[in-house]
Amino acid sequence: MSQSLDLALARKVLAEQPFSRLVGARLTAFSKGAATLELDIRGDLLQQRGTVHGGVLGYAADNALSFAAGSVVGSAVSTAGFTVDFLRPARGEVLRARAEVVRAGRTRVVCRCDLSTVDAEGTETLCAMAQGSIAVLGPSEPRATGTDQLAPNA
Numbered sequence: 001m002s003q004s005l006d007l008a009l010a011r012k013v014l015a016e017q018p019f020s021r022l023v024g025a026r027l028t029a030f031s032k033g034a035a036t037l038e039l040d041i042r043g044d045l046l047q048q049r050g051t052v053h054g055g056v057l058g059y060a061a062d063n064a065l066s067f068a069a070g071s072v073v074g075s076a077v078s079t080a081g082f083t084v085d086f087l088r089p090a091r092g093e094v095l096r097a098r099a100e101v102v103r104a105g106r107t108r109v110v111c112r113c114d115l116s117t118v119d120a121e122g123t124e125t126l127c128a129m130a131q132g133s134i135a136v137l138g139p140s141e142p143r144a145t146g147t148d149q150l151a152p153n154a
Contacts, residue, residue: 010035010067020063023056027067033101035067038094041117052090052117052127058082061113061130064099069109069134072101080108082132084115090127092117102131109134 010030014020014037023045029036037060039045047053062079070077099113115128 006030010071014063014067017063019059023059025060025063028096029098030067030071033068033072033104035064035071035099037064037067037097037099041090041092041095049089050091052095054084054086056095057086057090057115057128058084058130060095060097061099061115061128062132064097064113065111065130065132066134068099068101068111068113069104069136072104073109073136076137077109077134078137080133080135082130084128084130086128088125088127090115090117092119092125094118096124097130099130105136107136109136 007027007030011027014025014027023039025037025039027035028038039060041052045052045056061084062082065082066077066079094117096116096118097113099111102110102112111132111134113130114126115130116124116126118124
């Protein structure tokens with residue numbers, strides 16, 4: 001597997017994002033044209049009605065979309081825009097954001113993302129869908145730490 005599709009490297013890049021560490025996000029899958037990001041649903045990620053805050057859902061979609069795009073066009077990407085449609089309240093044990101590339105062009109990558117919750121029994125329930133446009137910034141450049149950044153501006 002090439003370094004650009006290395007799950008361990010992608011996880012390292014995610015771990016370098018302070019907000020991703022704050023919410024406890026983890027990449028569970030990373031391959032050409034696809035990425036899956038998960039986080040445990042905790043009390044401090046909920047809104048006043050006891051469901052996952054929309055900002056957390058937006059974060060998960062944004063990062064999953066960017067990682068999926070980066071798997072196809074390289075690490076120099078940045079989210080140009082995305083929309084989220086909330087389908088039902090997000091309740092469960094785990095939030096899962098599964099993104100895939102729809103079309104990769106020279107300057108933009110269009111991706112979609114299904115956001116689901118997983119309950120204690122392992123049942124997955126779709127709670128939101130997102131679509132995003134990821135800008136291709138140019139050739140990937142190593143970061144000062146020497147780590148090739150897969151989704152630098154997610």
